[in-house]
Amino acid sequence: MQTGWLGHQRGVVQSTFRNLRLQNRLPISTTIPSAVVSSRSIVTPIQCLKRETWSSLPLRQRSTSSYLDHQSTTTTLLFAPTRKQQQHSVGHFHTHSCLQRKGDLIGRQQVINVNVARTMATVAAPSHVDLVLNVDNINPNVKAMEYAVRGPLVIRAGEIEKELAMGVKKPFTEVIKANIGDAQAMGQKPITFIRQVLSLVAYPDLLNSKEFPEDAKSRARAILESSRGSAGCYSDSAGLELVRNHVAKYIERRDGFPADPSNIILCAGASEGIRSTLKMLSTISGPRTGIMIPIPQYPLYSASIVEYNMEQAGYYLDEDNDWGLDVAELERAVKEARKRCNVRGIVVINPGNPTGQVLTRDNIVEVIKFAHREKLFIFADEVYQDNVYADNREFHSFKKVTKEMGDPYDKLELASFLSCSKGYMGECGLRGGYAEIVNMDPDVKALYLKSISAKLCPTVLGQAVMDCVVNPPQPGEPSYELFSKEKAAVLKSLSERASTIAKAFNSIPGIKCNTVQGAMYAFPEVKIPEKAIAKAKSLGQAPDVFFAFQLLEQTGMCCVPGSGFGQRPGTYHFRTTILPQPEKLQIMLDKFRSFQESFLKEYQ
Numbered sequence: 001m002q003t004g005w006l007g008h009q010r011g012v013v014q015s016t017f018r019n020l021r022l023q024n025r026l027p028i029s030t031t032i033p034s035a036v037v038s039s040r041s042i043v044t045p046i047q048c049l050k051r052e053t054w055s056s057l058p059l060r061q062r063s064t065s066s067y068l069d070h071q072s073t074t075t076t077l078l079f080a081p082t083r084k085q086q087q088h089s090v091g092h093f094h095t096h097s098c099l100q101r102k103g104d105l106i107g108r109q110q111v112i113n114v115n116v117a118r119t120m121a122t123v124a125a126p127s128h129v130d131l132v133l134n135v136d137n138i139n140p141n142v143k144a145m146e147y148a149v150r151g152p153l154v155i156r157a158g159e160i161e162k163e164l165a166m167g168v169k170k171p172f173t174e175v176i177k178a179n180i181g182d183a184q185a186m187g188q189k190p191i192t193f194i195r196q197v198l199s200l201v202a203y204p205d206l207l208n209s210k211e212f213p214e215d216a217k218s219r220a221r222a223i224l225e226s227s228r229g230s231a232g233c234y235s236d237s238a239g240l241e242l243v244r245n246h247v248a249k250y251i252e253r254r255d256g257f258p259a260d261p262s263n264i265i266l267c268a269g270a271s272e273g274i275r276s277t278l279k280m281l282s283t284i285s286g287p288r289t290g291i292m293i294p295i296p297q298y299p300l301y302s303a304s305i306v307e308y309n310m311e312q313a314g315y316y317l318d319e320d321n322d323w324g325l326d327v328a329e330l331e332r333a334v335k336e337a338r339k340r341c342n343v344r345g346i347v348v349i350n351p352g353n354p355t356g357q358v359l360t361r362d363n364i365v366e367v368i369k370f371a372h373r374e375k376l377f378i379f380a381d382e383v384y385q386d387n388v389y390a391d392n393r394e395f396h397s398f399k400k401v402t403k404e405m406g407d408p409y410d411k412l413e414l415a416s417f418l419s420c421s422k423g424y425m426g427e428c429g430l431r432g433g434y435a436e437i438v439n440m441d442p443d444v445k446a447l448y449l450k451s452i453s454a455k456l457c458p459t460v461l462g463q464a465v466m467d468c469v470v471n472p473p474q475p476g477e478p479s480y481e482l483f484s485k486e487k488a489a490v491l492k493s494l495s496e497r498a499s500t501i502a503k504a505f506n507s508i509p510g511i512k513c514n515t516v517q518g519a520m521y522a523f524p525e526v527k528i529p530e531k532a533i534a535k536a537k538s539l540g541q542a543p544d545v546f547f548a549f550q551l552l553e554q555t556g557m558c559c560v561p562g563s564g565f566g567q568r569p570g571t572y573h574f575r576t577t578i579l580p581q582p583e584k585l586q587i588m589l590d591k592f593r594s595f596q597e598s599f600l601k602e603y604q
Contacts, residue, residue, distance in 0.1 A: 183426030239266025273435035313337030351518030432462030
């Protein structure tokens with residue numbers, strides 16, 4: 001964590017000085033400062049800029065006295081932390097830079113770089129200011145949590161994008177952000193019907209237009225009526241009753257068993273539903289709650305578990321068996337975890353993120369029996385249920401299987417989740433999702449509803465998207481043909497890309513990739529040579545982090561190191577999405593091949 005953080009801070013300030021050069025503020029010969037110093041020393045502006053900048057400025061911009069005496073100059077810097085701050089891994093190092101200058105120091109008034117401002121806001125305040133919050137007295141769980149999908153590597157990718165925009169020469173012309181499952185950011189077009197309904201809900205005057213089909217209008221009218229005439233009104237905390245009824249009917253059609261609308265909680269993406277449910281298991285007395293999560297896992301879980309002061313109880317997926325779930329491994333994991341915590345829940349991601357596996361029904365039955373035996377609350381993360389590509393796999397919901405198994409398994413406490421960000425929809429930014437909470441104690445459920453009421457409600461537009469997902473056009477309606485065609489095209493293309501990416505990785509030396517059976521990601525294993533491991537160690541980086549940063553800096557491709565998701569010791573992976581459109585995906589895979597060949601040549 002420390003290495004990535006330091007690398008980010010260094011990159012911010014280096015990027016600042018590069019930008020100054022590009023704006024002709026600094027001569028090309030100016031040395032870019034390292035920008036990171038030990039917290040044992042007090043950093044002054046003279047140490048920061050005099051060596052790097054002052055001697056390079058034109059004579060007319062220099063003062064006969066020290067530039068610190070320049071009356072119109074405002075310098076922002078960070079001083080050394082206190083002894084107490086030195087004890088914290090992040091507080092042990094501090095970035096220094098000049099944030100804003102007025103007058104003639106580097107020309108006209110300007111704010112050098114918004115990233116520097118952001119950096120200043122994330123580290124300790126100047127020591128002479130007695131602030132209420134500092135890194136020593138904030139919630140320690142917030143400090144400890146990590147979310148790799150948006151970590152230092154992604155921050156650096158954003159900086160590289162800005163450098164490219166400023167004209168900095170790189171061995172590539174664009175950054176390909178394959179780190180996150182953001183379909184529309186990768187070129188996927190929105191589903192027409194969904195956007196039509198959204199437009200009508202957001203701007204009801206369009207209901208008078210002849211440009212919109214009647215089935216889109218009828219759904220928009222119903223949503224508006226349910227939301228008191230405007231998408232700008234608050235809904236119930238659990239969401240619009242209309243949409244919850246439609247979700248319940250969708251689940252009944254999918255599973256063949258009734259669903260109770262009162263068990264449906266609409267949320268701002270599945271992530272919010274997961275977090276709202278997860279925190280109900282946290283305790284403040286007695287042993288800490290343990291939650292079993294797959295390794296590799298989606299970092300939302302590890303981050304939330306830390307934030308809510310719980311214990312992670314990881315169970316390894318079987319990479320040699322298509323990332324299958326082995327009950328013997330579950331037994332090992334729960335036995336080990338119970339030495340240090342009270343294990344109360346298990347998370348299963350199906351289809352898998354980041355691994356792309358789809359569990360068989362038999363495997364799900366085994367997990368359900370295990371959960372019953374160990375008295376565990378099941379978190380069924382099923383947001384990729386539409387994304388199944390392998391011919392020998394199909395999606396089975398945990399709720400359906402518990403119902404088919406009957407007593408006592410159909411009495412298990414279970415929460416399942418769906419999002420409008422994934423599937424064929426890709427509406428990540430609109431934040432729509434639902435949780436179905438099954439068999440929760442009525443008194444606990446009342447407290448759960450009280451808890452989510454503090455967030456008021458999920459966005460009505462996000463709820464409208466979810467309504468389109470669970471109440472799509474039906475045969476005979478004017479939008480049915482186009483909707484079906486667009487949905488099928490998206491899923492067919494994703495299936496083809498899933499096959500392409502696995503075959504391509506398996507043809508590259510030193511990389512092995514399981515079949516992408518579902519979801520939106522591949523999680524290949526990469527063999528990192530000992531020489532590269534030693535190089536990473538010398539830089540204070542994990543080997544897969546070193547690999548990923550080299551990949552980014554040399555090719556512009558941003559993937560997430562496997563250590564951000566968890567992996568067996570001694571193995572190294574990275575996660576990449578399958579979402580780049582086919583032409584871009586081929587470019588990405590060609591770059592992977594070229595990079596891996598040169599990487600192996602350099603470090604073999």
